[in-house]
Amino acid sequence: xxxxxxxxxxxxxxxxxxxxxxxxxxxxxxxxxxxxxxxxxxxxxxxxxxxxxxxxxxxxxxxxxxxxxxxxxxxxxxxxxxxxxxxxxxxxxxxxxxxxxxxxxxxxxxxxxxxxxxxxxxxxxxxxxxxxxxxxxxxxxxxxxxxxxxxxxxxxxxxxxxxxxxxxxxxxxxxxxxxxxxxxxxxxxxxxxxxxxxxxxxxxxxxxxxxxxxxxxxxxxxxxxxxxxxxxxxxxxxxxxxxxxxxxxxxxxxxxxxxxxxxxxxxxxxxxxxxxxxxxxxxxxxxxxxxxxxxxxxxxxxxxxxxxxxxxxxxxxxxxxxxxxxxxxxxxxxxxxxxxxxxxxxxxxxxxxxxxxxxxxxxxxxxxxxxxxxxxxxxxxxxxxxxxxxxxxxxxxxxxxxxxxxxxxxxxxxxxxxxxxxxxxxxxxxxxxxxxxxxxxxxxxxxxxxxxxxxxxxxxxxxxxxxxxxxxxxxxxxxxxxxxxxxxxxxxxxxxxxxxxxxxxxxxxxxxxxxxxxxxxxxxxxxxxxxxxxxxxxxxxxxxxxxxxxxxxxxxxxxxxxxxxxxxxxxxxxxxxxxxxxxxxxxxxxxxxxxxxxxxxxxxxxxxxxxxxxxxxxxxxxxxxxxxxxxxxxxxxxxxxxxxxxxxxxxxxxxxxxxxxxxxxxx
DNA sequence: GGCAGGGTAAACATTC
DNA sequence: GGAATGTTTACCCTGC
Numbered sequence: 195x196x197x198x199x200x201x202x203x204x205x206x207x208x209x210x211x212x213x214x215x216x217x218x219x220x221x222x223x224x225x226x227x228x229x230x231x232x233x234x235x236x237x238x239x240x241x242x243x244x245x246x247x248x249x250x251x252x253x254x255x256x257x258x259x260x261x262x263x264x265x266x267x268x269x270x271x272x273x274x275x276x277x278x279x280x281x282x283x284x285x286x287x288x289x290x291x292x293x294x295x296x297x298x299x300x301x302x303x304x305x306x307x308x309x310x311x312x313x314x315x316x317x318x319x320x321x322x323x324x325x326x327x328x329x330x331x332x333x334x335x336x337x338x339x340x341x342x343x344x345x346x347x348x349x350x351x352x353x354x355x356x357x358x359x360x361x362x363x364x365x366x367x368x369x370x371x372x373x374x375x376x377x378x379x380x381x382x383x384x385x386x387x388x389x390x391x392x393x394x395x396x397x398x399x400x401x402x403x404x405x406x407x408x409x410x411x412x413x414x415x416x417x418x419x420x421x422x423x424x425x426x427x428x429x430x431x432x433x434x435x436x437x438x439x440x441x442x443x444x445x446x447x448x449x450x451x452x453x454x455x456x457x458x459x460x461x462x463x464x465x466x467x468x469x470x471x472x473x474x475x476x477x478x479x480x481x482x483x484x485x486x487x488x489x490x491x492x493x494x495x496x497x498x499x500x501x502x503x504x505x506x507x508x509x510x511x512x513x514x515x516x517x518x519x520x521x522x523x524x525x526x527x528x529x530x531x532x533x534x535x536x537x538x539x540x541x542x543x544x545x546x547x548x549x550x551x552x553x554x555x556x557x558x559x560x561x562x563x564x565x566x567x568x569x570x571x572x573x574x575x576x577x578x579x580x581x582x583x584x585x586x587x588x589x590x591x592x593x594x595x596x597x598x599x600x601x602x603x604x605x606x607x608x609x610x611x612x613x614x615x616x617x618x619x620x621x622x623x624x625x626x627x628x629x630x631x632x633x634x635x636x637x638x639x640x641x642x643x644x645x646x647x648x649x650x651x652x653x654x655x656x657x658x659x660x661x662x663x664x665x666x667x668x669x670x671x672x673x674x675x676x677x678x679x680x681x682x683x684x685x686x687x688x689x690x691x692x693x694x695x696x697x698x699x700x701x702x703x704x705x706x707x708x709x710x711x712x713x714x715x716x717x718x719x720x721x722x723x724x725x726x727x728x729x730x731x732x733x734x735x736x737x738x739x740x741x742x743x744x745x746x747x748x749x750x751x752x753x754x755x756x757x758x759x760x761x762x763x764x765x766x767x768x769x770x771x772x773x774x775x776x777x778x779x780x781x782x783x784x785x786x787x788x789x790x791x792x793x794x795x796x797x798x799x800x801x802x803x804x805x806x807x808x809x810x811x812x813x814x815x816x817x818x819x820x821x822x823x824x825x826x827x828x829x830x831x832x833x834x835x836x837x838x839x840x841x842x843x844x845x846x847x848x849x850x851x852x853x854x855x856x857x858x859x860x861x
Numbered sequence: 862g863g864c865a866g867g868g869t870a871a872a873c874a875t876t877c
Numbered sequence: 878g879g880a881a882t883g884t885t886t887a888c889c890c891t892g893c
Contacts, residue, residue: 648867667882691868697884704883710877711882 482507491520544633627655631677644680649688649695653702657715664705664712667693 482488483503488495490511497503511517627647631638638645645652656673657665665673671689674681681688696702696713701720705712 650867687869690870693883694869694885695867696882 480504480507491524627651628658631655635677638678638680639676640679642679642683645678649691650699650701653692653695653713654715654720657702657713664707664714666710666712667696670696670713 480500480503482490483497483500486496486498487493488497488503488506488510490507493510495506495510497506630647631645637643647655652674653670656670656677657663659673660669670692671685674688674692675685696704699719701716703714703716703719705714
């Protein structure tokens, strides 16, 4: 129970805990009962811990007494004076902790003796506790009254005073909540009878310090002087809401108000439950009644009809501390569930947004740049275009057409078909694998869904995600299985495919180093794999040229990026995305290429990127080049700069920009 | 229908 | 010798 663990904040030693349990068991007639000290210590020290402290002190007293008795067993005088020895004041026990085990205590004392001892200590404890609470409540009352008077004077001048009152109210309610928790603990420990009047200290006397009526009266007094009710209602706290709305208001309200509600268990519950019971008469069956039994937590009492249930509800679950505590626990349960629901809902929304926004949403760069500032839009930018390519020119007037592939690419990407997909989304065509993976990492990780990417793009992604841009075959395997639940089965098939792709595509370069053979990605070869795209899409080229005034496509765009004119592209959130950490580097891997057509982009990149390309790594090792040895023009840059380049970090998936921009067909 | 890209399977060689 | 790794070929499917 949360209530238990919440108040069990102070422990002494395991021996003491055992002592409590043993004593409790003894006092309960030897019944086996789980001790209340099963909660974890959170180190928090609060007035709520006073009770346990006192319990420990009482135990120490008992031990001291027992020790006296044990040492004086041979003395008839002491034996005859057992009852009087129980009158040792607490202060004495506090001064001399004794090392006597509960088992010894039980062996020495008879059950009646233990019972008498416990009762006396309970009385002392509860009395002290009651005094403590009374003092606290009196202080709060004084403060509240003072504040109320001041509020009456300053009501017009200082409306924010309501917050102070609220704070006091909260304090008061917190105190009451602690008190109730203590009582609940006592009940569970058997120290206090569940029914008032039966225990050594009537519960009523414990709760009379702050009773619900007092709280409500206080509430009325406070709210009468200042219209904070409206504020609270605006915050979502309406004390006259129905039961069903309780959880809603709890989740919706601000933390302080939520705390108030939690602390105001009795008062709010009072109106809540009463209203709900009146509400039930008009709106059908009671939510606490179903299948002929009471649905009150832990009750399950059988009731033949609703009338009998209402009667049962009013008698067995009337407004008392027990019901309030149960209600509070239920509220916490609901809160937890709502938190979980919120998380899952957000995840669902993100998934749905991800799945549905692409075909219909306007392209990010068709919007004013200054409007594109959120991380969400940044993601959409990356996701909307192949490989996260910003595509500033292409989408100015018309949505980008996936090159060489129709809209089916989008569907195949977004719907995540199960089973083999003949035409997958190469990262060059559609969804950026990096951002896709970043967004749906958990999805692919847990769902047995085949990722809509080619083996080549996946292998490349795996390699590029590593700091040194190289992986052994086994590490690639591991990346596949780690990232995709789908690849945790049919290992023979896809592993063969991975090897096949590694060997087949020239973009994958096998490098032999000291450790063995590793695989790297030759970005130039990877780009070469790409067919000429812009030549077949005059409209696209036209749009690119006209879009956003980008006359010289690559250079100006890159320059604009370099000048950090795009808040979007310089958004820290973008840099912080997992995709950026991997794919942003890739663009820097392209240096001055041997391809003249692509030199525009690559020169810009080269000037801004001191990073090493995979080829540069290759030059430091023995490279088994497949057919065309990857050329590397610049291998003098230190590898340590590879991961530190952030001048263009803001550019989302820069390599995708290069991939999408005309590489060979530009004049 | 041809072509190209991609997936799968298999055979074979090499390395560990 | 067996497993892992790497290479190559063939076939099929899909989209253009």
